Amino acid sequence: MSYNVNEKGYYGEFGGAYIPEMLYPNVEELRQNYLKIMAEPSFQEEFNALLKDYVGRPSPLYLAKRLSEKYNTKIYLKREDLNHTGAHKINNTIGQILMAKRLGKNRIIAETGAGQHGVATATVCALMGIECIVYMGEIDIARQAPNVARMKMLGAKVVPALSGSRTLKDATNEAIRDWINNPVDTHYIIGSVVGPHPYPDMVAKFQAVVSEEIKSQLLEKEGTENPDYLIACVGGGSNAAGTYYHYLDNEDVNIIAVEAAGKGVDSGESAATSVLGKEGIIHGSKTLLMQTKDGQITEPYSISAGLDYPGVGPMHANLYKTGRAEFIAITDDEAMTSGLELCQLEGIIPAIETSHALAVFEHKKFKPDDIVVVNLSGRGDKDLQNYIDYFKL
Amino acid sequence: MNRINQKLKEDKKLLSIYFTAGYPNIEDTVPVIKNLEKSGVDMIEIGLPFSDPLADGPTIQASSTQALKNGMTSDILFEQLKDIRQSVSIPLIIMGYFNPMLQYGVEAFCKKCSDVGVDGLIIPDLPVDVYNSEYKETFEKYGLINVFLITPQTSDERIHYIDSVSDGFIYMVSSASTTGAKVGFGNEQTEYFERIANMNLNSPQIVGFGISNNDTFLQATEYAKGAIIGSAFIKHLTTNGVNSIDKFVDTIL
Numbered sequence: 001m002s003y004n005v006n007e008k009g010y011y012g013e014f015g016g017a018y019i020p021e022m023l024y025p026n027v028e029e030l031r032q033n034y035l036k037i038m039a040e041p042s043f044q045e046e047f048n049a050l051l052k053d054y055v056g057r058p059s060p061l062y063l064a065k066r067l068s069e070k071y072n073t074k075i076y077l078k079r080e081d082l083n084h085t086g087a088h089k090i091n092n093t094i095g096q097i098l099m100a101k102r103l104g105k106n107r108i109i110a111e112t113g114a115g116q117h118g119v120a121t122a123t124v125c126a127l128m129g130i131e132c133i134v135y136m137g138e139i140d141i142a143r144q145a146p147n148v149a150r151m152k153m154l155g156a157k158v159v160p161a162l163s164g165s166r167t168l169k170d171a172t173n174e175a176i177r178d179w180i181n182n183p184v185d186t187h188y189i190i191g192s193v194v195g196p197h198p199y200p201d202m203v204a205k206f207q208a209v210v211s212e213e214i215k216s217q218l219l220e221k222e223g224t225e226n227p228d229y230l231i232a233c234v235g236g237g238s239n240a241a242g243t244y245y246h247y248l249d250n251e252d253v254n255i256i257a258v259e260a261a262g263k264g265v266d267s268g269e270s271a272a273t274s275v276l277g278k279e280g281i282i283h284g285s286k287t288l289l290m291q292t293k294d295g296q297i298t299e300p301y302s303i304s305a306g307l308d309y310p311g312v313g314p315m316h317a318n319l320y321k322t323g324r325a326e327f328i329a330i331t332d333d334e335a336m337t338s339g340l341e342l343c344q345l346e347g348i349i350p351a352i353e354t355s356h357a358l359a360v361f362e363h364k365k366f367k368p369d370d371i372v373v374v375n376l377s378g379r380g381d382k383d384l385q386n387y388i389d390y391f392k393l
Numbered sequence: 394m395n396r397i398n399q400k401l402k403e404d405k406k407l408l409s410i411y412f413t414a415g416y417p418n419i420e421d422t423v424p425v426i427k428n429l430e431k432s433g434v435d436m437i438e439i440g441l442p443f444s445d446p447l448a449d450g451p452t453i454q455a456s457s458t459q460a461l462k463n464g465m466t467s468d469i470l471f472e473q474l475k476d477i478r479q480s481v482s483i484p485l486i487i488m489g490y491f492n493p494m495l496q497y498g499v500e501a502f503c504k505k506c507s508d509v510g511v512d513g514l515i516i517p518d519l520p521v522d523v524y525n526s527e528y529k530e531t532f533e534k535y536g537l538i539n540v541f542l543i544t545p546q547t548s549d550e551r552i553h554y555i556d557s558v559s560d561g562f563i564y565m566v567s568s569a570s571t572t573g574a575k576v577g578f579g580n581e582q583t584e585y586f587e588r589i590a591n592m593n594l595n596s597p598q599i600v601g602f603g604i605s606n607n608d609t610f611l612q613a614t615e616y617a618k619g620a621i622i623g624s625a626f627i628k629h630l631t632t633n634g635v636n637s638i639d640k641f642v643d644t645i646l
């Protein structure tokens with residue numbers, strides 16, 4: 001059995017493309033071309049060159065000695081926080097902007113929650129000289145002011161999503177509506193492994209560079225490509241998909257997916273989709289999502305805007321359903337504490353999303369000789385105000 | 394014969410009206426339907442509100458949000474419609490997104506539709522091929538017609554495929570847009586209307602999106618069998634409530 005996508009765009013029973021006919025030509029054009037374009041030598045060459053010289057790849061695989069000592073195991077941090085723009089998100093936007101160019105598109109739209117994907121998209125649009133429109137919930141615009149300013153400096157137009165709950169889910173709706181209204185010249189750069197097929201697969205493949213590097217870096221450092229555990233936080237699931245990608249079907253490697261429990265899984269204020277979600281359709285994909293009994297999508301909560309999504313990518317829904325991955329839910333408080341701990345033990349300020357992944361060490365005991373790789377998906381600069389407010393700094 | 398097919402045989406251009414169930418008030422569903430029939434409308438699309446209506450513009454979004462706030466659910470809609478066939482005889486179609494139907498259970502949803510006398514469904518985010526392979530038998534078992542959309546960007550090949558899967562009419566979206574985004578038609582629409590008319594499809598076509606008055610109704614129905622009005626009618630309901638529906642319909646026909 002493979003945990004990767006099948007030729008119909010499904011991971012087990014999850015995935016597919018549940019889209020209105022208005023989107024069909026766009027999504028179909030992408031579906032028919034994405035693998036072909038990605039396989040072109042000129043694409044590979046340009047993609048790899050930009051990842052190396054512009055993003056700064058490969059990102060280091062760093063043995064965190066003091067953190068390892070504290071938890072009595074061997075912890076490696078995959079330093080996606082050191083990428084240009086400060087998170088893994090740029091791996092995907094570099095790939096998609098090159099895709100958009102080859103598809104002849106001259107207008108880019110994107111959604112963003114915390115603003116990380118918006119910044120990464122605005123960045124590559126500036127790099128290529130392409131018009132960029134970013135949809136962002138009105139509430140997120142208010143609470144993520146520095147990233148809004150970054151996007152504007154980079155030349156993007158930030159459009160407030162005023163519908164529904166005015167956060168990430170609604171920004172995604174608005175981006176999709178924009179695409180419906182601009183079907184010919186526009187490419188939608190989706191920010192995670194969500195949305196209709198082929199998006200989850202395409203984004204996973206652009207993020208797969210993370211696990212490709214982990215393999216060779218571990219081989220060099222440990223004499224084996226295989227860690228015992230891989231850990232990543234899951235909002236939509238793109239940094240996790242990148243971390244797991246080349247290990248999905250290698251069951252010697254254990255996979256841990258970390259979701260945001262918010263104020264507690266049963267508190268009514270949570271984003272732990274695997275526990276609280278049921279199978280359904282969100283943003284064109286059949287997956288697990290948080291919803292009412294009547295099938296209305298509900299609003300999640302997490303202190304971390306990047307994990308504040310009511311669904312999860314179809315790859316992860318399948319990893320959950322099949323038991324291939326262990327899912328752990330981490331509360332706001334646990335994440336914040338672990339974030340501060342990383343600062344003090346390793347001199348690294350992580351994004352709050354990433355802090356959720358780090359909190360796993362308080363939840364689960366690893367053996368002293370286990371090799372555990374954590375995707376340090378982003379740096380904490382964007383979250384400084386949150387950390388200041390939380391710790392009264 | 395299904396009421397939709399019967400209606401499509403009538404020798405006239407058809408006016409179909411969309412409204413959101415439970416809007417402006419939760420109890421307005423049935424009065425709106427009755428008043429629409431009395432006003433001479435040929436067919437009604439009852440919108441099942443959804444939290445995330447991807448294909449809809451601000452007007453229908455707002456009506457859905459309000460209807461949900463009013464407490465509308467699938468169960469309440471079926472309860473409201475349970476005696477509708479004692480007083481209303483025109484075709485009734487439920488238009489809604491797939492997730493609420495999936496949660497209800499597709500078979501249970503179809504059965505309820507058939508029990509209360511709903512004739513068909515329009516589900517914009519249920520793709521034709523998924524319908525064809527997974528749900529067609531269920532719809533047929535309950536005598537329901539499923540209606541598919543085409544747009545100016547839909548290829549001829551795909552239109553023929555959709556035509557072959559359709560057993561009622563084809564919903565012709567007039568321009569690449571969400572609902573209520575554009576008003577009126579330009580050359581592009583005229584060309585598209587002619588192109589489709591010349592394809593000699595088996596299924597009659599009904600045009601939706603961009604129709605708001607007599608002019609646009611006549612333009613849309615020059616080639617097609619009928620036209621659907623949504624956002625313009627929702628706006629009318631927002632300002633006038635359920636009472637002067639006949640006045641709205643008079644401005645169209």
Ligand SMILES: Cc1ncc(COP(=O)(O)O)c(C=O)c1O
Nearest residue numbers: 192235236237238239306353378
């Ligand atoms: C640093 C960081 N990590 C993780 C995420 C969550 O996204 P994903 O699950 O797609 O990796 C975000 C999203 O904004 C992020 O900024």
